[in-house]
Amino acid sequence: MNIRIIKDKIIANAMLILSVASVSFVFLIGIGLYWRAAPLFEGHTLFSLFSTSEWAPSKGKFGFYPFIMGTLWVTLIAIAVALPLCLLMAIYLTEYAKPGIRKVILPLVNILAGIPPVIYGVWGIFFVVPIVREYLAPQFIEYSSGYTVLTGGVVLAVMTFPILVSIVSEVLRTIPKELKDASLSLGATKWETIKKVVLKRAFPGIMAAAVLAVSRAFGETIAVLMVCGNVPVAPTSVFDAGYPLPALIANNFGEMMSIPLYDSALMFAALLLFFIIFLFNLVSRIILNRIEYKFIS
Amino acid sequence: MGIKKRKTEEAIFKTLMVLACILVSSSLFLIIGTIVAKGLPYLNWDMVSKVPQGGFYLGKEGGVLNAIIGSLYLAGGATVLGLLISIPISVYLNIYLKKGSLLSKSAKLAYDVLFGIPSIVYGAFAFSIMVWLGVRASLLGGIIAVTLLIIPILVRTLDEVIATVPKELKHAALSLGATRWEAAKVVLKQIRPGIYTAILLAFGRGIGDVAAVLFTAGFSDNIPKYIDEPAATLPLAIFFQLGSPIPEVQGRAYASALILTIIILVIVFLSHVLATKQNKHKI
Numbered sequence: 001m002n003i004r005i006i007k008d009k010i011i012a013n014a015m016l017i018l019s020v021a022s023v024s025f026v027f028l029i030g031i032g033l034y035w036r037a038a039p040l041f042e043g044h045t046l047f048s049l050f051s052t053s054e055w056a057p058s059k060g061k062f063g064f065y066p067f068i069m070g071t072l073w074v075t076l077i078a079i080a081v082a083l084p085l086c087l088l089m090a091i092y093l094t095e096y097a098k099p100g101i102r103k104v105i106l107p108l109v110n111i112l113a114g115i116p117p118v119i120y121g122v123w124g125i126f127f128v129v130p131i132v133r134e135y136l137a138p139q140f141i142e143y144s145s146g147y148t149v150l151t152g153g154v155v156l157a158v159m160t161f162p163i164l165v166s167i168v169s170e171v172l173r174t175i176p177k178e179l180k181d182a183s184l185s186l187g188a189t190k191w192e193t194i195k196k197v198v199l200k201r202a203f204p205g206i207m208a209a210a211v212l213a214v215s216r217a218f219g220e221t222i223a224v225l226m227v228c229g230n231v232p233v234a235p236t237s238v239f240d241a242g243y244p245l246p247a248l249i250a251n252n253f254g255e256m257m258s259i260p261l262y263d264s265a266l267m268f269a270a271l272l273l274f275f276i277i278f279l280f281n282l283v284s285r286i287i288l289n290r291i292e293y294k295f296i297s
Numbered sequence: 298m299g300i301k302k303r304k305t306e307e308a309i310f311k312t313l314m315v316l317a318c319i320l321v322s323s324s325l326f327l328i329i330g331t332i333v334a335k336g337l338p339y340l341n342w343d344m345v346s347k348v349p350q351g352g353f354y355l356g357k358e359g360g361v362l363n364a365i366i367g368s369l370y371l372a373g374g375a376t377v378l379g380l381l382i383s384i385p386i387s388v389y390l391n392i393y394l395k396k397g398s399l400l401s402k403s404a405k406l407a408y409d410v411l412f413g414i415p416s417i418v419y420g421a422f423a424f425s426i427m428v429w430l431g432v433r434a435s436l437l438g439g440i441i442a443v444t445l446l447i448i449p450i451l452v453r454t455l456d457e458v459i460a461t462v463p464k465e466l467k468h469a470a471l472s473l474g475a476t477r478w479e480a481a482k483v484v485l486k487q488i489r490p491g492i493y494t495a496i497l498l499a500f501g502r503g504i505g506d507v508a509a510v511l512f513t514a515g516f517s518d519n520i521p522k523y524i525d526e527p528a529a530t531l532p533l534a535i536f537f538q539l540g541s542p543i544p545e546v547q548g549r550a551y552a553s554a555l556i557l558t559i560i561i562l563v564i565v566f567l568s569h570v571l572a573t574k575q576n577k578h579k580i
Contacts, residue, residue: 004476022386022448025407085321088317089318114561116532119332165321253424277413277418285410
């Protein structure tokens with residue numbers, strides 16, 4: 001056989017192995033984290049881990065409830081702030097704006113995606129925290145340090161802007177022009193067409209984008225850790241401090257080795273994050289891929 | 298509903314849209330503005346040219362050169378390692394495999410999913426590998442964690458770039474008797490600017506991430522000489538110094554944040570230039 005063909009075959013096989021290995025990596029992460037978290041399941045049921053609130057590693061008490069609630073609060077606030085804004089922006093950019101404006105604004109928003117989380121954290125401390133402390137919170141309650149789930153939610157919202165704006169605009173762009181023209185020719189205004197035709201058609205894609213943004217917010221660590229206050233009590237209002245799961249992992253990793261089961265508990269938190277984000281990503285990517293296939297190919 | 302009312306509704310929503318655009322795009326300037334305003338007064342030559350001296354964390358002499366170099370080593374090492382893994386993968390998925398084959402489809406889905414996995418999970422996973430292998434927190438550990446983090450970025454970006462190359466190029470090469478590997482080399486040459494873009498993206502992500510290096514890279518006041526020594530990173534230096542009650546140390550955190558932001562903006566600018574070049578490079 002020709003040496004060139006042999007070379008081609010060898011390279012092909014090597015790359016096949018590499019590709020398969022990298023795909024199975026998704027499962028490897030899950031298995032690896034489970035392996036480290038497993039000791040926790042002896043003596044703790046899943047239900048008790050999720051539903052109890054006491055966090056006292058030295059006494060062997062691992063209640064994840066406050067952390068799960070903290071994560072939920074910041075994530076929901078983030079998506080509630082970011083989704084309407086980004087939806088409006090994406091509609092404007094795809095339906096109303098001139099191409100010139102789009103060309104300037106979209107790269108600008110994409111720069112946000114490159115800003116490191118720690119910079120968002122610093123910004124949160126010096127910009128969002130004071131606003132919450134001085135202006136927002138005093139309207140509703142007597143005193144707030146400014147380090148609240150609301151602050152975390154706002155910082156996370158800004159972090160999810162790029163992913164939301166870019167995916168939603170792409171989804172909106174896949175809506176066939178004929179569909180819009182049909183609605184316009186029947187006398188609907190442009191806004192009515194957007195409301196009743198475009199958004200209806202784009203709904204699955206928008207939801208998929210929202211789920212992706214939620215999972216981004218879910219796993220964000222350092223920025224949230226810097227602005228949320230980190231009090232291990234389930235928040236009851238937007239002006240309470242919170243302690244999301246990723247912040248729990250990051251804050252305690254140094255000291256975990258000395259206390260039994262502590263590292264398993266933190267690995268369990270990582271496993272939980274991985275599992276939820278894996279599911280969210282899988283579902284929304286499948287939806288988005290389907291949209292792409294339907295309209296582009 | 299009368300036409301007037303319908304038009305008013307449209308006008309209201311259009312105003313809201315413009316406001317949303319202004320708010321979202323201004324957030325970038327707000328962030329950069331805050332960092333510059335806070336960091337500029339504390340930025341000086343010592344910051345970028347000296348490692349921490351005695352009493353640095355009490356506000357005495359020194360700079361964050363150790364963290365800057367540590368971050369460059371870490372992100373550089375991870376990017377090289379990541380490229381070695383991800384170029385073959387994207388070549389295989391896009392050039393060797395037929396479009397729509399089960400492996401290429403599931404691999405692309407897997408990378409989309411891996412792209413969304415947060416860096417803290419990669420950090421935790423890399424940490425458990427390190428415990429298993431008996432590796433201490435070191436430059437090597439950090440490189441492993443960051444490599445895991447950036448491989449999905451590299452593969453996805455390369456994927457997109459390879460997709461811009463016309464299929465005819467590959468077919469022409471193959472029809473002239475080239476093997477698939479030789480055809481792949483032709484394609485790789487064609488997408489060179491795109492590869493640089495991918496490198497910059499991955500490098501930028503690697504240099505800015507904290508959660509992945511938090512327990513894998515350790516921290517040190519010295520510039521690491523060997524790969525098994527702990528290494529400081531710029532984001533972590535910001536994070537640590539910010540927690541200090543001493544004003545001078547906090548000031549250095551602001552200055553470090555400014556340095557990091559400048560590095561990132563340079564990377565963004567370069568990749569923008571390259572993206573324009575890639576467009577011109579098109580056949």
